[in-house]
Amino acid sequence: MTTSSITTLILGTLPENADPATHALAGPWCAAPASAEEAGYLMPPEPLADPERLETAARQARQLVSRLAPRLGDAFNAIYETAYDERYWDFVLAPWLVRVVETLVDRLHRAEGILQTFGKLPLSVPVLPPPEETAIPDFAFADTQDFIMGGILNPAWNHQLLSRLLERRWPESWTAVELPRVRRAASPRPSENPVKRLARNILFSLPFPRIKGFSLRQSLELSLVLLLNRDRRDDTLPLRLLGDPSAPPLPLGFTEDEALTFILSIRPQSLQEAAIPLSLGHKQARIRSRVVSVAACEDDAYRIKMALHRGRGCRMIFIQHGGEYGYVKTSVAYPLVEYRQHRFITWGWKHHGLLPGNFLPLPHPQLAALRDAHREKSPSLLLVGTEMALLPYTLKSMLRGRQHFAYREGRARFVAALPEPLRAQTLYRPYFDVPSSLEDAPWLLRRFPEVQRCTGPLEPHMLGCRLLVLDHAGTTLAQALAADVPLLLYWDPASASFTPEAEALLDKLREAGILHDSPESAAAKAAEIWDDVPGWWARVRAACKPWASQHALTNKDDVSHVWKLILKDV
Structure with a gap:
């Protein structure tokens, strides 16, 4: 195929009559869940696939968030005639603001890549009209979660955004074809049973709310400990101090003022309600420290309630809830939302590269409950x-956009490289369904019908299998190490991006034959050890201890007692 045959550039969803000979795509989402690459469509290179470019984009985003946070707080105070300080507004705004800025910066880099790839071609480009200046926006969002699902992951919303960004440097060789306006109403979460909602609100109002891995009794006991904590230190890092003034300007000449206008125009209904005058009450919170559930990142109503406590001076403690914290090299959300709190309790690690934070390593009950729990059952x-x-x-160290094509193909390469009898004993566990994602389990199982799909809760399958194979580093890796599950890992080191501290630990797994740089190598190792996995694991499991001590910390102590001792003085 030559570019001379391309006549149309698609920014949104690919029309049914499209053909790779005549249509080019702004990105792989245009054809989701099908593979645009397998179909042969021309697309720009993945703009932030290079780890250094991704880190530059993250620096741009962190700087923009740090600059916008105080301006947004001032804007809300002026609109609603309130006088809340940065303690309140930083807590309310951070999760949503970070998501918006990450998306905006990513799409600016994508728009720049689209112009570099197609800017000199004579193309027809279907665009969505700009938003009307009316009380009813084209795309309305109920809350942060609704914005993620109905905005960030919605090809139509991205179509409108890219239409506006590309207008900034619209090539003379392009012809804009305006499509009918698209509207999307806010979609609040489904109504909850009143009794369940009441119980949930009560549990979330505890100084130590229900956290995965902790029993109700433990939550109550730790809440009492926090009630007795009278320490006056506050190590919270304000958002305004967490930027990077050396970050380069945004692509396409996009400015901070333009970002502020854009962000105010798409704020969800929940954040409009956040500034309705509410009394912060006492100058000093009666409870000086609270643990906050990670639900606060996407549950705006809960986050606003916690922000009222934060506005009174209560110090907030967040807890690691997934495996990748601490070793992904690049992140925007982690330092700006969670690490900066008075304390961030980790699964063993104390530093995260150059990202600032108030880290406190503690053994977590979620992992302690799995300690040495593996017993082969099948x-x-x-x-x-x-x-x-x-x-x-x-904007985090993980595969992005077009990189998922090679990632999925690697999984097929792994299965194909297994001996046929072993392939018949393989279970595949796909990820949860996410909008605008590449087809997952059906794609693999059509190619290898002898492989079975793993259904139901993952944990029993993991604790009872003979061998676990992971093609990524995430929460399952931490759980497996805590449970002493024999495992193999593989991924392409060229596309993986870890902190230097993590790379040194991964080298030990590579030397032991646990981590492999190709799916074929991992499959060969699986075949080699299959008849005596326990014997092999006994010889190599020691190589996992350095990684596990940093990223899957467990010990034989009474975990609840350890937390009580620490939280009474935090």
Whole structure:
């Protein structure tokens, strides 16, 4: 195919009559869940696939968030005639603001890549009209979660955004074809049973709310400990101090003022309600420290309630809830939302590269409950995959956009390289469904019908399999190490991006034959050890201890007692 035959550039969803000979795509999401690459469509290179370019984009995003946070707080105070300080507004705004800025910066880099790839071609480009200046926006969002699902992961919303960004440097060789306006109403979460909602609100109002891995009794006991904590230190890092003034300007000449206008125009209904005058009450919170559930990142109503406590001076403690914290090299959300709190309790690590934070390592009950729990119950090889979202919603060290094509192909290469009898004993566990993602389990199982799909809760399968194989580093890796599950890992080192501290630990796994740089190598190792996995694991498991001590910390102590001792003085 030559570019001379291309006549149309698609920014949104690919029309049914499209053909690779005549249509080019702004990105892989245009054809989701099908593979635009397998179909042969021309697309720009993935703009932030290079780890250094991704880190530059993250620096741009962190700087923009740090600059916008105080301006947004001032804007809300002026609109609603309130006088809340940065403690309140930083807590309310951070999760949503970070998501918006990450998306905006990513799409600016994508728009720049689209212009570099197609800017000199004579193309017809269907665009969506700009938003009308009316009380009813084209795309309305109920809350942060609704914005993620109905905005960031919605090809139509991205179509409108890219239409506006490309207008800034619209090539003379392009012809804009305006499509009918698209509207999307806010979609609040489904109504909850009143009794369940009441119980949930009560549990979330505890100084130590229900956290995964902790029992109700433990939550109550730790809440009492926090009630007795009278320490007056506050190590919270304000958002305004967490930027990077050396970050380069945004692509396409996009300015901070333009970003502020854009962000105010798309704020969800929940954040409009956040500034309705509410009394912050006492100058000093009666409870000086609270643990906050990670639900606060996407549950705006809960976050606003916690922000009222924060506005009174209460110090907030967040807890690691997934495996990748601490070793992904690049992140925007982690330092700006969670690490900067008075304390961030980790699964063992104390530093995260150059990202600032108030880190406190403690053994977590979620992992302690799995300690040495593996017992083979079936001679199965369990292969676990991760998400393949084609519309990125973070600026974090993970595969992005077009990189998922090679990632998925690697999984097929692994299965194909297994001996046929072992392939028949393989279970595949796909990731949860995410909008605008590449087709997952059906794609693999059509190619290898002898492989079975793993259904139901993952944990029993993991604890009872003979061998676990992971093609990514995530929460399942931490759980497996805590449970002493025999495992193999593989990924392409050229596309993986870890902190220098993590790379040194991964080298030990590579030397032991646990981590492999290709799916074929991992498959060969699986075949080699299959008849005596316990014997092999006994010889190599020691290589996992350095990684596990940093990223899957467990010990034989009474975990609840350890937390009580620490939280009374935090």
